[in-house]
Amino acid sequence: MSEFDQAGLARAAVSEVGAALAALAPDTVEQVCDELLAAQRIACYGVGREGLAMRALAMRLFHCGLDAHVVGDMTVPPLGRGDLLAVSAGPGEFATVLALQQVARSAGARVLCFTAQPDSSAARAADRVAVIPAQTMADDREAATVLPMGSCYEAALLVLGDLVALRVRDRTNQSAEDLRNRHTNLE
Numbered sequence: 228m229s230e231f232d233q234a235g236l237a238r239a240a241v242s243e244v245g246a247a248l249a250a251l252a253p254d255t256v257e258q259v260c261d262e263l264l265a266a267q268r269i270a271c272y273g274v275g276r277e278g279l280a281m282r283a284l285a286m287r288l289f290h291c292g293l294d295a296h297v298v299g300d301m302t303v304p305p306l307g308r309g310d311l312l313a314v315s316a317g318p319g320e321f322a323t324v325l326a327l328q329q330v331a332r333s334a335g336a337r338v339l340c341f342t343a344q345p346d347s348s349a350a351r352a353a354d355r356v357a358v359i360p361a362q363t364m365a366d367d368r369e370a371a372t373v374l375p376m377g378s379c380y381e382a383a384l385l386v387l388g389d390l391v392a393l394r395v396r397d398r399t400n401q402s403a404e405d406l407r408n409r410h411t412n413l414e
Contacts, residue, residue, distance in 0.1 A: 236373055239373040240373050240374050240378075240382075243361075243362075243372055243373060243374055243379045244361075244374075244379055244382045244383050244386065247359060247360055247361035247379055247380070247383040248359075248383050248386060248387065248390075250360045251357075251358075251359065251360070251387070252358065255357050255358075255387075256387070256390055256391055256394050257394070258355060258357065259339065259355075259357050259387075259391050260391060260394050260395055260398055262311055262313075262337065262339045262354075262355050263288065263293060263311065263313070263339075263391070263395060264293075264395065264398060264399070265311075265337075266293075266294075266309065266310055266311035266337070267294065267309040267310055268294045268295075268296070268304055268306060268309075268310040268311070269285070269288060269293055269294065269295040269296065269310070269311045269312075269313060270295075270296045270297070270298050270303055270304075270306055270310070270311070270312050270313070270331075271284055271285040271288075271295065271296070271297055271298065271313045271314075272297070272298035272299070272312065272313070272314045272315070272323075272324065272327055273314060273315035273316075273324075273341075273384075274315075274321050274323060274324070276377065276378070276381040277315040277316075277317055277377070277380070277381055277384060278315070279381075279385075280315065280381055280384040280385040280388060281297070281313065281314070281315050281341075281384075281388075282297050283385055283388055283389075284313070284388035284391070284392070285297045287388060287389060287391075287392035288392065288395065289409065290392070290406040290407075290409045290410060291392055291395045291396055291399065291401065291406060291409075292399065292401065292405070292409065293395070298312075298327060305334065306331050306334050306336040307334045307335050307336060308334075308335035308336070309335075309336075310331075310334075310335075310336040310337070311336060311337050311338070311339055312327060312328065312331035312336050312337070312338045312339070313338075313339045313340075313341070314327065314328060314338065314339070314340050314341070314349065314353075315340075315341040315342070315384055316340060316341070316342045316344075316347065316349035316350070317341075317342060317343050317344075317359070317361075317363035317364070317377050317380040317381070317384070318342075318343070318344060318347075318363040318364045318377065319342055319343070319344030319346075319347025319348065319349050319350060319363075320344075320347055320348060320349065321349065324340075324349050325348060325349060325352060328340075328349065328352040328353065329352070332352070337354040337355070338352065338353040338354050338355075339353060339354065339355045339356075339357065340352070340353035340355070340356050340357070341356075341357045341359060341384055341387070342356060342357075342358060342359070343358065343359050343360060343361050343362070343363045343380050344363070345358045357387075359380055359383050359384060359387060361379040361380040361383045362374070362377065362378075362379045362380060363376075363377040363379075363380045364376050364377045392406075
């Protein structure tokens, strides 16, 4: 039985996520913010752990004062012209993501897709693509990484969401206290 190196694994995991974020195209955050700030309403969606990161993004956007929702929640409004569907499809191919993209586009909404696979069908069905160059389930057998399956992509997506929220806050001239005032008190 080998000795467990918790600190070493933690450093390697953070390094992998940091490398994915450092490899983002330089205008990624600004382009995502452009889409979000142009939208009247925003609906966020992802499957599995990507879905959790997209829920976190929706919450931060709400804290920033945007009309943000999570697909599947009972209170998500219909999307139409002037609205945005933000989806995550790290591996590039999820039937639910593709179906929701089609519904949103048919209603006149724009689609923003976060993915690690820029040539995928989900990316091709989007108006704007934010590429996160990280390992996903689509390529986890080829790369030697510390984090399992799609964890690197999912963690990078979560951090990217917070970077986007910080930039939205700055671009809308808000303070940290403004965001705090929108945080729930029902905890």
